[in-house]
Amino acid sequence: MERLATAWAIFQGLLLEALPFLLIGVAIASLARWIAPGGGWLRRLPHHPVLGPLTGAALGFALPACECGNVPVARRLLAGGAPLGTALGFLFAAPVLNPIVLASTWAAFPNQPWLLAARPGGALLLSLLLASVLRLLPEAHLLEPALLEERRLNQPLAEVGLLERRSGLVGAATPTAPAPPPRLPLQDVLQHGSREFLDLAALLVLGCAIAATVQTLLPRSWLLAVGGAPTLSVLSLMLLAVVVSVCSSVDAFLALGFAAQVTPGALLAFLVLGPVVDLKLLGLFRVLFQPRAIALTAAAASVAVLVLGQWVNLLLL
């Protein structure tokens, strides 16, 4: 019974901390929808396999929020027809490449300058890799069906076959310069944003429940018991990042708590993997990806971060 009460308290802590960030993300996505209803600028973002994710990552500076807030904005990017690589680059790198996270990392580790460069650098590399891997899947196998349908409507016909769209006109004359769609009434934008918030809140509840249960049942001391062993320490800190599920704007302070006991590679692995894959996020990702793509993201990110951690240990130990 005591365990249940503790899990319930951890669940509430995670949920109440994440909901405001989710609201901020939905607000930014709704604002973008209202200001630029057609999302024409989204389609002009670079399609290049490297420049696209880099541009997406740079957009993170416009969203000073953690990974929960990023999901609705990434969904808006994808639904608006933004190039896949750009949206994925934003989704995976922006939780680290934003002013608040960089400032908190600096505040937590002012005496470890290598970490201040390695964390954003690692996040950028990871986002490039994940964007490249996920692009191998056809969009129909990658994106969640409702999102895919919305995206098809916003993509130019040159990119999407008529049979892939569920609506539109066949045989109509193509206007030379299509007029931008009118700005939506504010009430419609509010309605859409509210629906999105409630959909995401449902997934967040699921993710927080899983994270709280696993945290209560799995002693954290087990994960940190192997602190000095190079490979095991990286693996254990990766697992810890996935289980703890704290938001990226404060995870550096948490890492500070065990920085002295673990290898540098393990520390970096914790700070790079947590914002991309954790139990809380796996629920939220369901509004973006199909289950197979979520599994691929988790697997690819884990392998890449393990290799990154090993390299860092090789260089610094």
Add this chain to the structure above:
Amino acid sequence: MRSSLLALWGLVLLVSSLSGRLDLLLRGIFHPLVGLSGAVLLVLAALQLPAELGAGRRPPTPKSWWITGLVALLVLVIAPNPSFSDLAANRPAELGEEAELSFLLPPAQRSLTDWVRLLRSQPDPSLYAGDPVRISGFVWPQPGEAPQLARLLVRCCLADATPVGLPVRWPAGQVPQADQWLAVQGRMAVEEHNGQSRSVVVAQRLTPIARPSRPLEP
């Protein structure tokens, strides 16, 4: 239904913020953000309610919304009541601070966390032998030895709570129960532990206290 659910979540955030519940769950820096988000959700609900009521045919409410509505109600009704010793037992005791203190309070004014930080930065137990100690915390059982008096440090939310504890030599026949909150008065002493000297609080007076309204420390 949409407006009602938004209002319910807004209420959850606002009530949590105003009732002091957040003191038990989150670091203080997040409290205004939670309260503000609750107010924003309530305003959003109020803005949309007239249009929703006026609409003729409403779309069906997704099942997931019903479930989360139920969860929101449960959060509103069932206040968190974690076992601090259970939380502490699952986590290693690490302070993670730099081994330097910017200032030092007189011994009798130091909190438990101040003492732990001091002992980490200057770990020579003989420096503190005989110093008066007045601290409070919860009882944290230790495998194979006497329970310690402890506090939880939180950097984000309860999910990352990390325990810090001080060894205590309890008065004969007065070993307290796990999770009990106590104010302890006594003196610092030196004892041998696993072949090494360490500081220990020799408790002279134990006073059971209620859990503080702000039990977590930054």
